């Protein structure tokens with residue numbers, strides 16, 4: 211049983227401007243997932259989210275109103291301050307104005323190419339959670355870190371700093387999470403490479419993360435915190451990954467760009483719910 215349901219989240223990265231975003235939702239509307247998936251989406255046991263680039267957020271938010279099942283939109287990167295001299299950034303209140311209440315933090319591409327650190331990930335995560343956002347916090351080790359046997363140490367450090375945990379304490383933000391924090395375990399070597407983690411590798415990391423959350427958020431808050439897997443998830447490998455006990459969904463890049471692929475992923479999510 212998946213007590214936290216299944217969440218399928220599409221990270222579009224720097225893809226899909228206005229025209230392609232409209233086309234994605236037209237095809238999603240016209241084709242649609244199976245009736246079983248629609249029923250599970252309506253009961254919120256299955257959730258469908260997408261993270262388009264900034265300039266497509268408003269049109270995506272308008273498009274989802276025409277779907278016959280719930281679908282939510284979020285932003286890929288949000289600053290921790292509400293306004294100010296931060297060229298190139300956008301804020302939580304700007305998204306709230308668009309009707310959006312979701313965001314990614316800590317994606318490995320932000321860490322790798324844009325100087326994001328565990329500390330800036332903490333600032334973004336904490337600020338968004340305080341502004342009532344639902345946040346998908348991404349963590350994961352590089353190939354070299356895995357080969358050096360450091361996977362758990364790296365992921366624990368990313369989670370500890372991002373959640374403001376000092377030493378062995380419980381996270382100071384645990385009290386107001388209320389199911390709004392979601393963790394995505396995304397091994398860097400698996401993102402966009404076609405080298406998906408095996409279900410056993412993913413499950414091992416997810417079990418470690420769940421154990422960490424139980425200790426550092428407390429059992430009640432941890433029980434409401436889904437842990438998604440990300441890294442070359444496709445309609446072909448989704449069933450085996452989603453069947454794992456501690457995998458509560460998927461954060462998907464490439465395979466989420468086409469409506470057909472997204473639909474197949476939603477149907478895999480529905481199957482995992484049984």
Ligand code: PEP
Nearest residue numbers: 401402440441442463464
């Ligand atoms: C991602 O961007 O979060 C991701 C997992 O990408 P991909 O599915 O393309 O590996």
